[in-house]
Amino acid sequence: MRLSKKGFVVLILIAVLLIVATILTIYITNLNDYRSKIQDMQFSNIDIASIPDGTYTGESDANLVYVKVEVVVLDGTIVSIDLLRHDNGRGDSAEQIIDDMIEQQKLDVDAISGATSSSKVIRKAIENALNGNRE
Secondary structure, three states: OOOOHHHHHHHHHHHHHHHHHHHHHHHHHHHHHHHHHHHHOOOOOOOHHHOOOEEEEEEEEOOOOEEEEEEEEEOOEEEEEEEEEEEOOOOHHHHHHHHHHHHHOOOOOOOOOOOHHHHHHHHHHHHHHHOOOEO
16 A cells, blocks of 8 residues: 555654644643742751851752752851852843852842742752752
8 A cells, every 4th residue: 555645744744743742741741840849849947157167069950940059168158159050941140149148148048030940949959068968
């Protein structure tokens, strides 16, 4: 049995539609998981003055936003926070939160307007670092 030109075009069209539907389903699933992770993100209070001197690494992954940081603590103060990796969509402006944390010497600072989700993931990565991921 030989497929006509019209039948072949229909078959290709169906295949393309199936691929698009699959990609869309995966994207929507990832987006919903991302939103849930951001909404459910909990933060603990960390007394920075009680953190031993050292260099700490931490990461946080919310599917569409991933952050890895290195935090240096000296004499009970955050000396530096290096953003080793920040995968995001439009959340580059959230990186300002790092300067706010160093300036205020606390993790509980205001999120950056327009980049709230990335701000939360950055904050969580820093919290994870200070909760014991010492190098």
